[in-house]
Amino acid sequence: MTVGLVVAGKxxxxxxxxxxxxxxxVLGGSAAHFALAAATVGCxxxxxxxxxTDFPSEFIYQLQAKKIDLSGIAQREGRSPWFxxxxxxxxxxRDYDFRFGVGNRxxxxxxxxxxxxxxxxxxxxxxxxxxxxLLERASKGDHILSMTTIAHQLHQHLDxxxxxxxxxxxxxxxxxxxxxLSGKTDISQAIxxxxxxxxxxxxxxxxxGSLINNQGKVFQVPGIQVPHPVNSTGAGDSFAGTFxxxxxxxxxARIAAQWGNAAGALNVQAIGSTGILAATRQDLQKLLxxx
Numbered sequence: 001m002t003v004g005l006v007v008a009g010k011x012x013x014x015x016x017x018x019x020x021x022x023x024x025x026v027l028g029g030s031a032a033h034f035a036l037a038a039a040t041v042g043c044x045x046x047x048x049x050x051x052x053t054d055f056p057s058e059f060i061y062q063l064q065a066k067k068i069d070l071s072g073i074a075q076r077e078g079r080s081p082w083f084x085x086x087x088x089x090x091x092x093x094r095d096y097d098f099r100f101g102v103g104n105r106x107x108x109x110x111x112x113x114x115x116x117x118x119x120x121x122x123x124x125x126x127x128x129x130x131x132x133x134l135l136e137r138a139s140k141g142d143h144i145l146s147m148t149t150i151a152h153q154l155h156q157h158l159d160x161x162x163x164x165x166x167x168x169x170x171x172x173x174x175x176x177x178x179x180x181l182s183g184k185t186d187i188s189q190a191i192x193x194x195x196x197x198x199x200x201x202x203x204x205x206x207x208x209g210s211l212i213n214n215q216g217k218v219f220q221v222p223g224i225q226v227p228h229p230v231n232s233t234g235a236g237d238s239f240a241g242t243f244x245x246x247x248x249x250x251x252x253a254r255i256a257a258q259w260g261n262a263a264g265a266l267n268v269q270a271i272g273s274t275g276i277l278a279a280t281r282q283d284l285q286k287l288l289x290x291x
Contacts (some may be wrong), residue, residue, distance in 0.1 A: 003069060004248055006114045007034045007241070008048040008134055009124020010103040011063075011073070012081035013055065014272045018230055019089045026272035027059040028083055029103070030124035030148060033234035036276045037241030037263045039066040041284065043248065045241075046118070048072035048111045050102045052080035062277055072110035076102040083233075091229035091268060104130060112137060120144040120248055122240070125153070128160040135167045144248070146170035148240055154180040165197040170247075172240040174204045187211065191218060200253060202243060202260075204236050209261050214253045221257035224265035224287055233272050239264040242284070262287040 014028030027036075035045045046069035053075065063070055081103035085096035104127055111134060115121055121138040123131050125148065138145055145168050154161065154177055161181070165171065171194060175187055178201075182190040187203065194201045195213035203211040209223030243260035247253060262284040266275050 003046045003114060003118040004044040005038060005120040005122060005244060006046045006048060006072070006111070006118045007031050007038075007122045007124060008072075008106060008111055009034065009122075009126060010081045010100075011047070011049045011051050011055070011059070012083050012103070013059075014233060015082070015084040016231060016233060016272050017086040018271060019087070023084065023086075024271055025056070026274055027062055027277070028234065028272055029081055030234075030237045032059075032063070033237035033267070033273055033276070034122060034124060034148075034241035035063070035068050036066055036273055037238040037267075038245040039068050040263070040276055040279050041242055041245045041249075041259065041281045043245035045069065045245075046072055046114045048106050048114060050074045050076050050105045050107070052076060052078045052102050055080040066277075069114070072107065072114050074105070074107045074110065076105055078102040085231075085233065087231040091231050093231070106130070108133075108137075115141065115143065118143060120146065120244055122244060123147040124237070125150050128153070128157045132160075132164045135164055139167050144169045144244070146172060146240070146244055148172045148237065149177045149181065151176050151180060162197075165194075168198045170200045170202065170244065171198040172202050172204070172236070172243070174206075174236060178203050188218070202240070202253075202257065204239055204260075204264065206232075207265075210239070210257045212253050212257055219254065221254060221261060223261050224290065226265050226268055229268040230270055231272070232268050234276075235264040235267040238267040238276050258288060259284060 009031030012029030242263035
């Protein structure tokens with residue numbers, strides 16, 4: 001059975017507090033946000049991740065409700081990945097803490113099986129040595145390969161990440177990450193530089209939208225304004241999941257970015273993944289058509 005896309009990364013327990021309210025426990029992690037968004041627009045998705053014995057069964061049911069293939073999820077003895085953060089009324093992050101738990105111990109056997117059936121493979125936030133191993137294994141087949149980055153990992157492991165960029169077809173990152181990875185402070189220079197190594201570079205810019213370098217052609221895709229953002233947890237992964245799903249459907253990076261911007265806008269209007277969990281493709285379509 002062919003799977004639209006496989007995402008390898010983390011499923012996490014997120015504890016988020018908005019405007020000094022009590023912390024709310026929600027499904028989180030890069031793989032969760034990515035998979036939920038891709039499934040929302042109708043793409044068949046499989047997740048490869050590891051969870052601990054503390055992972056809530058409710059979160060599994062939420063993933064299943066989106067018809068996501070969970071056969072690549074391994075439950076290990078130990079604690080699940082965990083992220084705790086508080087946000088100001090304007091949606092900006094005040095403070096945060098996290099642990100990886102068993103999240104880096106994904107099943108290579110499950111990954112290999114699912115990748116063999118897929119059209120696209122996305123590598124979420126994992127240690128560079130694991131990301132490299134997963135990309136190398138997937139590069140032997142006819143897949144679209146994509147990856148996301150995170151700033152603190154780039155600061156620590158830049159020299160380990162740059163060499164495997166040429167394995168990618170698509171790179172997703174935000175402005176800060178693009179500047180770190182390219183060594184350029186000007187975002188136009190940064191995306192030009194990254195485009196020398198990756199055919200399709202997608203830089204998210206919050207409410208401004210996204211900046212795309214598609215095989216040397218650079219263009220901006222305007223964002224969707226959100227009057228009252230709650231918090232941005234998972235917005236970049238929701239963008240990337242929707243982008244890749246629509247790109248598989250249409251082959252058009254501009255259209256994919258428009259849908260990705262809609263998913264990001266929807267994401268920031270609710271706590272963590274709760275917005276995308278409740279969303280449908282029609283909800284994103286309405287955002288696309290809003291003035």
